Amino acid sequence: MSLQIENLSVYYQTLKGDVHALEDITLDVKLGEIMGLAGESGCGKTTLCQSLIYLNPPMKYMTGRVMLNGNELPIWDAEKMNQHRFRDISIIPQYAMNALNPIRKIGPMIRDLLTSKKVDYKDRLPELKHRLDVVNLPHDVLGMYPFELSGGMKQRMVMVLSTLLDPTLLIADEITSALDVASQKAVSELLVKFLDEGCCKSAIFITHDISILYQIANTITVMYAGYLAEKASTETIIHSPRHPYTKLLIASLPKIGVKYSEKHLKGIPGHPPLLLNPPIGCRFRDRCPLAFEKCTEVPPFVEIEKDHFIACWREGSHA
Amino acid sequence: MKNLRIHNEILYFALRNKKVQIGLIIILFFVLLALIGPTLTMYQPFEYANPLGPQAPSSKFWMGTTFFGQDVFSQFVNGLRATFIVGLLGGGIGTLLGIVIGFTAGYYGGIVDEILNALTNIVLVIPTMAVLLIIAAYLDVRSVFTECILIGLTSWPWTARAVRAQTFSLRTRDFVDLAKLSGMKSFKIIFSEIAPNMMSYLLLVFILQFGGAILTAATLDFIGLGPTNAISLGLMMQYSVLWGALPFGMWWWFVPPGLAITAIVGALYCTNVGLDEVFNPKLREM
Amino acid sequence: MLELDHVSKIYKVGTFGGKELHAVRDVSFSIQDGEVVSLIGESGSGKSTIGKMVLRLISISDGSITIDGEDISKIETKESKEYYRKVQGVFQDPYSSYNPIFKADRIFHIIHDEFYPDVDKHTWDDKVNNALQDVGLNPEHVLGKFPHQLSGGQLQRFLIARALLLDIKLLVADEIISMLDASVRIDVLNLLADLKTRGLSVLFITHDLSLANYISESAIILYRGCILERGSTEKIFDNPLHPYTQMLISAVPRLDQKWATKVKLDSEAAHLGVPTGCVYYDRCPYAFEKCKVHPEIIEVSTDHHVACWKVSDSQEK
Structure with a gap:
């Protein structure tokens, strides 16, 4: 259960x-x-x-x-x-499109998030890349700002993000x-x-x-x-x-x-x-x-x- | 047509907010002092009331006398009046100009916005104090009112910018489109649909402008460019420094005006922060 | 009564307006008296832009929109009030359609002040009560309340009642039920369909194909500002020809069958500029060489038009 x-x-x-x-x-x-x-x-x-x-x-x-x-x-x-x-326990919020910090690149933002949970970004990176493949996002998105992604891509990004720690x-x-x-x-x-x-x-x-x-x-x-x-x-x-x-x-x-x-x-x-x-x-x-x-x-x-x-x-x- | 329920709720939270309470009490105290004060003293601000010259506070002269034997209390309460007039009028003109320009730019957008925005930016980067100095120095007779107008004419850009941004976001709301579909004129849409939604915001802007105008006036007065035919708190400080209140230890001459300006402006900001919490439920403490 | 003739809308974007965003490209269609036409598309398809152009809320870049033969872009600002006696709109977000600090019935007062200043208050109140009953509301329960005290469904009915007060000919309904709860959705939809019996035309803008199918006679499938398929709703739903329409219909969640095919995920950023070929080229599973050229929309059978090379090629054979 x-x-x-x-x-x-x-x-x-x-x-x-x-x-x-x-x-x-x-x-x-x-x-x-x-x-x-x-x-x-x-x-x-x-x-x-x-x-x-x-x-x-x-x-x-x-x-x-x-x-x-x-x-x-x-x-x-x-x-x-x-x-x-x-x-x-994790959540994908209703307005996932607006959940990403607009002035940070996505990769560093994820690193900060993981660090705050005492998880090493480098350890988790291969898994992160694998999951980007799952949702059909190019690995380059980690070096992009949220505004460079379309709404659907942002939504998928947030999905990957919220489930990163299983x-x-x-x-x-x-x-x-x-x-x-x-x-x-x-x-x-x-x-x-x-x-x-x-x-x-x-x-x-x-x-x-x-x-x-x-x-x-x-x-x-x-x-x-x-x-x-x-x-x-x-x-x-x-x-x-x-x-x-x-x-x-x-x-x-x-x-x-x-x-x-x-x-x-x-x-x-x-x-x-x-x-x-x-x-x-x-x-x-x-x-x-x-x-x-x-x-x-x-x-x-x-x-x-x-x-x-x-x-x-x-x-x-x-x- | 007013939303009584919401207004009552805001009033309820406003009066319960510690910051608003403290701010309002201080401001109310000074307003009462400015209103009643002049009737409590028998001396005119510039009257040479004390033949003995400077004197520490006593039962006859509650706040002592100046180098020339003028009653500090009388100067203080009359100066307070001038200070509130400057805040109300100078801040008022600044707010009004800012609102009109901000609404116009934000609502019409396009070329109107570009022009008004350019104007706003120009006034914004001009070193206000330097311009005020030059203008003030050219005027022979300066009254409190000219001072108010000068301050008002130079303090609007920040307000205009903020109001413009708010109008931008409100004009894309569907109810504005619906008002257009009702054949309402632009002017009417701005003042009957958009402006009421910004009332709380405009109140906060006005409070800030009020405090800003008082500070600017005090600065102008202190460097000798204040009114030539009246007394103000800033002028009191200027005179006190000019006639050696500091080296001679005549603290009763400069402490009251300095303290009052600090207290009033501080209280205004305190109220502002408090009201911000009241209007924005996210900042409210339950 | 409403006719769009090669209508385009181009936005200048980027610094100094260097780039162009084609929100609507070369769209032509018409609505007859008493007809409900659905404009179906995803977000960014330009469907709301068309609605706003018809309502004169934004300007038309190219082409013309006429109502009863009158070009709406030639109407002077002074005469626009007369235009709005005939054409009205209802928008997607019921809560955003009301000024939150006023009572909801203010929208009726505004209509009274602006359009019927001569009607005395008593007659007007009767008129409002009738309009409210027409949209299935009990005036006693809904008048004198603030927007937040009413439900989304009630608010949308209010807006329809507002339009009815004006004896309109055309109603632009822009996603008016997408934010409503399932339990009241269908009632508002039925109400819209009932307007037909009063001889009203409705431009029904939606992304939901099952709703479009439920109430409209004609449908227009829009993608990135272009019409890909249009014609009678029945033909489009029974026999979707454009690959995009086929994909849309297969993606509708249904209660009688589960999803079969997979959707191809979009991995591109926002679309700018003018694609020279078919707008659906990037996502189309059947795309071939010819699709790099823009396909003209052709009539494949009576009242069924499609813009697709695959379809037009097979027609020729």
Whole structure:
């Protein structure tokens, strides 16, 4: 087991009170697994990954614990986490294009980064060059400034950079959202390749685009308004989802070949609740076509069949 | 139409910020002193009030008297007024010019920008102090107001540059395009769409200009090019040095104006740093 | 109603404008009344540049754009307001489209002040309420709020409602749903398609082929400022002829099948200057000698045009 999260809750402090961004998250990521994390904006997917990397104010750690390779991560202590960041757990940020220092050449920048982690640049150089080959970047880029690279090349450079120390867990935060279809595909496939080559041992791939997850992820976790809604293997989520939210979400995606003149697709009416003073019970209740009295209580995240978890009174209670 | 919620939040953080608190208290103290001070003393600044000549602070002359027996307190509080006028007016003119030039250059871009930018750079590299010296030396009668105008006319370039850069980044935002699609005139777009977004920034710029103008005025006064028909803190320092306050140990003559200038400018910068933290949530301490 | 005739846009870049960046090269197409046309391309393909030229936000370097026979570059600044009564735009980033320090419904007040100063407040409020209901919003829930209090989908609907207040003929929709959540995307898209029934034409700019296929009759595939393929959406999607279009369609993530072919990774820096041959030459798996010469766009079948030597050669045989 690579990553285990137990009952993690993280809030945001604001003047008006706490924003309940993450509530009671329990999940795990196996070695060799790419876990896709999907959900609407504001559902807490980025908060979840942010808290695994750098939990800083106004984020506030509430409860729960996080284990990586069987060791507890001190996520509430930003200082202590330093020894784990980049080494054990690493992130490709959403705006990877802007992650490189514009006035430093790429090679020296990597050297500084490695030195700060007490790794010798020269030792790591052959591996670095090998990985540049993997992502089809010429070795000359190490002597270039970031502006000399195109957006897609920068993105790949950052991917190489974040995985240079073979982290146990790699977090990819919406890395395909700003890209064109062709680059989306290229970047997603590279992530799979990285895992195959052992550049990282497991990955969390955050995106709002479920169809990309279908292409590369082993399992998919769907979040809604700070809670986990459903987790299962990719095939199960796409072809036989159980949670009403997952079902509606998948039904709203336009598939190639479907035309407006022939078939009207439908979105999900309503909006996610505000997480400042969130409603009690299931947070999807207002928008859920199946809601009933029981939904005023928070549904537990239970395993209804092997490796298929769901938080819903309608579906979960049958198990 | 004002965003009350955001304004309240900023006010809340501003009043909780230690730097803003300290800065505001010091400035408020001096403003009150400048306003009330002159009514508390019965002497005019240049009146030879003390026939005994220089005297250390006493119950009659709270801050002592000068070499000529003039009341230092009266000079001090009147000088404070001049200092605030210079800051407000000189800094104000500098800010206003900078804003207008910066907005115009930044919004229109192209050839307008090239010309205004060249002008900005020229004024920027001219040794301001030397020009001020020459102009000030040519004027026979100098008032506080001429001083303000001179300072304002030479201090705008940095503001213009900063405002231009900010305008550049704001004018590419979609809401500016949308305003154009609504047929709004350029002038209206600048002042009703772009400027409100820079209010916090413009306030900070003004505070810096305010402090800068006070310092420049003090320098001009000190080297003898200050107003010829009024008193100011800089002039007090000049006179004190001129009439040997240092060798004779008349500390009460030069310490108050020197301290006040330092305190006011320091407090302004302190407020500025504090407000910067308030406006920029990333610098805020929770 | 909208006609682009050999339109180009050239930017001067580098120190002293020494280099030229051809954002749009020799693009011609037209939109009929009540038609939705998709302009499909990657970032840097010049699709947004075309949209901005149509909206008169940037100048046209060469060629002409006409609406109902009127050349838009000849419109005086004074008359541009009349132009904007007919043509409006909605942009990609809903949050950037609103001035963050004002309430969101200010966009309606501006329309009132600028276009209908004579309409009294009461009538105007009714008009706004109707427009909001037309785009599927409940006026009571959305009026009087700040942009950050509304969702991206609501904000984009607001902008569409704003355009409807003007009785427009053409709407330029520049990537308007790419930043929205999947659950509301489709509703905004449906709304756009519904505008057709009001006789509105829509220029739908997108990088997402499945969306283009969903709502438009015609599609234009753009790459580095050039049109590579255009025609009826159906023909292009059922029978993509240009290698670039084929690659794009195969790269779309789908829920019914997994990716097959690999994408060729771009290892070049930004493109400057004028390529003499086919713009897709560097990445094309079928490139051959002839492709060093610029291929003209030819009609391969009714309402299906392609600019590719491989296709035109096979046509001749």
